[in-house]
Amino acid sequence: MDLHAIQIPFHPFVLPFTIGLIFVAFYIIGKWIYWVSRFSWEDKKKIFVGLFSLKTPQAIWEVFMESLLHRKVFQRNTLLGYMHMSLAFGWFLLIIMGNLETRFFTHGRINPPYIPIFFEFFEHNLVSLDYGRFFTFTMDLLLLFVLSGVGLAYFKRFRSKPLGMKNTTKHSTIDRLALTALWLIFPLRLLAESVTAGLYDAGGFITNSIGAFMMTFLPLHNFYYASWWAYSFALGAFFVFVPFTRYMHIPTEILLIFLRKYGIAEKNIHSTYTQVELSSCSRCGICIDACQLGSDLGIVSTQSTYFIKSMRYDKPSEMLVDSCMACNRCDQVCPVGIDIASIRANERKMIQLFQENSYKYINGYEYRKAKVAYFAGCMGHLTPSVYKATLALFEKAGVDYNFIDRDGSICCGRPLQLTGQEDAAKQLIEKNIKLIENCGATVLVTSCPICAKVFTDSYKLKIPIYHHSQYLLKLAKESKLQFEKSDIQITYHDPCELGRGLGIYEEPRELLSLAGNLIESNNSRENSLCCGGSLGITNLTQEQRNTIASITLSELAVGKADVVATACPLCKKTFKSASEDIRIADISEIMLGAVQKSANKLISKEVNKSVIINN
């Protein structure tokens, strides 16, 4: 074939590929335009402003790092990261290199897309041209790179443990078909190129050797066209499958990264952004192992990957929406960064069970007046040892506090929020804001992370809000509290709402390290396990909750700590009912112990007295 000829070569076998490509390209562009057009004006403005700012190159960089190199998956497991990277980045490089190669050999001519893909078919004697060896070698190397990923993917279907996954997603039939097409693409490419290389003694180091080897016992000329047709078919089929399968995540994730960079996020109801997020889920299944409902209870059909899938195609069943502890562990591990928590929370809002005026009976009630307001909350009231210890420390530090809800409080609203009862929660929040504002506080301290979360996110109070671990640390830093460090070994359990919910990881640790030695458990901070007591789920039995609690506790006690410290009254209660062997204490109780041990005996007397007074 004369490469200089203006006429562009063609063969009917390129049609399946070309038709598939045109279809998918139109579909994706259409979908992107549709999505972007449906954003609110505010979001559109954000996109427009962002487009011409530094955010665009930053987004491009992120697309490169995440969509191609899969950095986050690498951080989880090197082998799994390599698998994703070799498929994505390898394929990308093949396309780039293929295009460069074709451009080079056709002297810069603009070619239809099928030419670079099937270049070996149209030009089998590259080796004899200038730089021919370089290109054939590189292309073979890249193909090998992709094939190694495909090989790992095959392997993962049978044994996923070495790739850091205990469970993999159960895919639907159409996903499996698309997967088969994808898995066939590269082996078929290898076959077609090898057959060609064998027949014409061309190709790079792999295709040439395989071709030569096959030549020795196979009539390769009989397979020549068939192999190219098969390769083209696999590609075409895959492209046609993309819009209807999880592979839609490939183009959508790119859009998602840009939108996120431009500052668009989940709102308090489903939005177009949600649509984009749903299509961005690759059903990689990384969220499955994170979910304790699966690992501890064997409930393996409600994990986020399935929830998101059913959200994308139709409506998730009530069971699917409700069966989640809202612990947000899955959120934390999702390599695509989908805001799963918000999507589920918004879906739960679809059913409002309470009326407009459910809590009209709360009337003429007042909290106690205070400067530093201490709020125990419902859970706090159930664990008197926690508030007693906290208040004893306040006494010791000379804080001018008052226990504003000592005679009882209304619920903070967070438990209602967690179950999707937004309207009811709003009523309580409004009432509680008034009550707190009326007590004249300048600072609000609570022992309950559940309250702290909703105070911070939804109350819009004008005063600072502290969790007691933060406030006690502040007192220690101001030298109002002195602790004596002992050699007690402490493992700290990050409560879901305090850690992942509010991002408070450091203060409790800093505080505890004033009292003893900290041992980190395997799953700490962002990966901390849920205690099982979650108010975000209602359909677990107490036995199931206990199972989760004991597994979490045994994880925590692995480091042979003397005491497991929590910073949440609900965690403490849940752990206590699951185990009697392991000592569990709230952070405030441990700190009180560290104060009492100090040389000044008077102090401990004083503290004891204050404990009694506060009872």
Add this chain to the structure above:
Amino acid sequence: MVNFGYTPLPTHIHDMDKASLTLADSISFEDASFNLCIACGSCTATCTAGSFTNFSFRQMCHQIKRGESKQAIAESEKCMLCGKCTLACPRNVNTRNIIRLVRKANQTI
């Protein structure tokens, strides 16, 4: 039967044969822990809503079991789903779920 001259007032008779137990049945079916309640009242004693109003989870369960669904549904609305009762219950009754089921019945009845 000997007639002692005493008869219960008609307004004080609760005829279980005529009571509709649909709600009770559907709740026991959806959450079997409903059947574990021994009416000890721990839930009511600790109830957050109960410190502001006469709402009682224990009583609500009675109403359901007596077929007084309407009253039970009206009562359930006062609950704040705070979860104290779940922690207080010695019989591991899944109280929050039962409240949710009663509230859901409100939408279907």
